[in-house]
Amino acid sequence: MRGLDLTNRIVVSPMAQYSAEDGCATPWHLMHLGNLSISGAGLLILEATSVNPQARFSPGDLGLYSDDNEAALAPIVDFCRRHGAAKLGIQLQHAGRKGSVNLAWQGQKPLSPADGGWIAQSADDIPYPGRSAPERMSVAAIRALVADFAAAARRADRLDFDLIELHGAHGYLLHNFLSPLSNQRDDDYGGSLENRMRFVLEVFDAVRAVWPEEKPMGMRLSATDWAEGGWTLEDTVVLAQRLKERGCDYVTASSGGTVPGQEIPIGPGYQVPLADRIRREADIPTLAIGLITEARQAEEILQAxxxxxxxxxRAMLFNPRWPWHAALELGADPVFPPQYERAHPAMRGGDFLAAKQ
Ligand SMILES: Cc1cc2nc3c(=O)[nH]c(=O)nc-3n(C[C@H](O)[C@H](O)[C@H](O)COP(=O)(O)O)c2cc1C
Known part of the structure; x- marks a missing residue:
């Protein structure tokens, strides 16, 4: 992709760890990301990272909005570069109307400002079912936020990240603007499909403008809301075409998140048909995600x-050496850091040094 070469097509998907403090990475991130950087995956994308404090989902979210946030990530990126073979991406987010809840394992219950939370912002003041109403963003607030995304991208470049993914999925802010279920504005940012896409394209353009030309940039989308009256796969194809024209290098095909209780046909590779259709109809590279757990299953998706x-x-949390096993199963050579080289099955019997020669 652009100037970026990946050693393989395995991508560790962004996974929020809810372990940051005031947006700053902690030793948990060093362990988590350091471990995944030596996994043999071609690309490791850091978790949803907030572009300002109000953009966070929970108080434990990673951020890239302050010098302290940037300084806390620097040694972790250095570690991953020094010891891992994976290239490094970062996902930039604003949690939109889902923001201001406690940690995932505390139940994701709404946090009021008195309890250390904040007022969530969204395209409209329509609440996520069961939550309090978010603040509908003014045009001035939209402009300021677009600038926050660009500022976070500049920090990501200073940290030497290879790739940016914008989080436009899962009922978070970008998706709030896209879906008619969360956006009923009557100004330039609501109503028609063109208007609902406007904010997302403005964010994309602002980040693309400051992100170096040779570095790739992608967008994660919920390809469908799986809900009556919501965002559809046809809409996603149109948006993917617009993004491609503006220099988007790939689209991650996720789904859902705008409203609870949808009937999602969950099963192995259940979102692959979404990636396939976006790839064919918008003619843009896609990243398939969702219950891909087996090496042969992954290979078949690519070959087809x-x-x-x-x-x-989740498969990478369960087995962070997944890419090593996949390489051996498919007849390729896994990438080991030298410290772990002796774990290679070919080196287990007899003399280690002899096996190396
Ligand atoms: C612990 C955890 C944290 C996650 N955090 C994020 C995130 O920060 N950004 C995002 O786009 N998706 C996030 N997801 C969704 C995953 O990236 C992925 O789309 C989803 O888990 C389906 O893939 P899987 O079946 O391989 O787990 C998270 C998933 C898990 C399990």
Whole structure:
């Protein structure tokens, strides 16, 4: 992608760890990301990272809005560069109307400003079912936020990240603007499909403008709301075409998140058909994600031309050496750091040094 070469098409999907303090990475991130950087995956994308404090989902979200945030990430990026083979991406987010809740394992219950939370912002003042109403963003607030995304991208470049992914999925802010279920504005940012896409394209353009030409940039989308009256796959194809014209290098095909209780046909590779259709109809590379757990399953998706990249989330937490096992199963050579070289099955019997020669 652009100036970026990946050693393989395995991508560690962004996974929020809810372990940051005031947006700053902690030793947990060093362990988590350091470990995944030596996993043999071609690309490791850091978790949803907030572009200002109000953009956070929970108080534990990673941020890239202050010098302290940037300084806390620097040694972790250095570690991953020094010891890992994975290239490094970062996902930039604003949690929109879902923001201001406690940590995932505390139940994601709404946090009021008195309890250390904040007022969530969204395209409109329509609440996520069961939550309090968010603040509808003014045009001035939209402009300021577009600038926050660009400022976070500049920090990501200073940290030497290879790739940016914008989080436009899962009922977060960018998706709030896209879906008619969360956006009923009657100004330039609501109503028609063109108007609902406006904010997302403005954010994309602002980040693309400051992100170096040779570095790739992608967008994660919920390809469908799986809900009556919501954002559809047809809409996603139109948006993907617009993004491609503006220099988007790939689209991650996720789904859902705008409203709870949808009937999602969850099963192995259940979102692959979405990646396939976006790839064919918008003619843009896609990243397939969602219950891809087996090496042969991943290889078949690529060989059939359904997607260009394979994302793995939970399978990588369960088995962070997934890419090593996949390489051995498919007859390729896994990438080991020298410290772990003796774990290679070929080096287990007999003399280690002899096996190396
Ligand atoms: C612990 C955890 C945290 C996640 N955090 C994010 C995130 O920060 N950004 C995002 O776009 N998706 C996030 N996701 C969704 C995953 O990236 C992925 O789309 C989803 O888990 C389906 O893939 P899988 O079946 O391989 O786990 C998260 C998933 C998990 C399990």
């Amino acid at each position: 031309g359904h997607a260009d990249l394979i994302g793995l989330a």
